[in-house]
Amino acid sequence: MLRTGLFFDAVRLSAEVVHARAGGGDRDAVERVFREAGVECGVIVNPARRWYYVLVPCGTAASWDESGTEALGTACFLGVPAPGRGGPPGAHWLLGPPLGAEGLCGPGAVKAVAVAAAG
Template sequence: MIDQARAAITNWLASAHDTPTRARREFDVGIALVPTGTKFDAIRLPAPVVHAAAGSSAPEAVVAFLAEGLKVGAVIHDAYGVGVWYYALVPPGTYDHWRVPGVECLAPGTWLGVPRLDFLPRPGPHWALPPRAVGSVCDARAVAALVLRGRDRLDVVPGAERTL
């Protein structure tokens, strides 16, 4: 990614914060806490649902699946802790209309750990699908389709992990 594009995307992400300079300083260290609801909303996706939809839990396969299915969007993968989550960034206002049971769209004002753009590898929060441009968010309908595909596959696979 060209430095100018990277700076513009970082500034866009930081501009969601009341104090963008603070967010930019946090990005310098690695991960900025940024509130949802102004520049983007975020849908928290359980890893088993994403992996079932992708047909694999292999990082390369999941990234390829997300890139194909979500096109120009951005997805954070938080691989720390007991629950492993993906966060699809979606247009602001999605929270008001999100109706997919068992999968949460974070309420506006929820603080989300957003990694620096070059945080791509595991462990910890990193970009599974980094934003490629300012305003690069996933289509909420495509995220809903991913969830339904993953849940359908979990329903038919014997012994598949259920988290919903």
């Protein structure tokens, strides 16, 4: 478990909503939803809890207000898989880990996923 808010914040999206937009839970279709919104890396899947977590810059949680999502900032911890863990069982990377702070997802891209998924 890593504390959010130190090196990154995270935005949690419901698998139910993302899968509805993707037309199911097929990995390629789900990846496409994220990539079409501009999210290229930093997406964790927790299949047991049915959540997707997108890593975003520190401070994002303080002003995040997108309905149907939750931003995790300094008061939270997140189970982050090992960098090479690209599949189940357990939490794994849908889109690989960012290579430093510059690789974190932009909040606008994550909002685009949330809007597309809710649409």
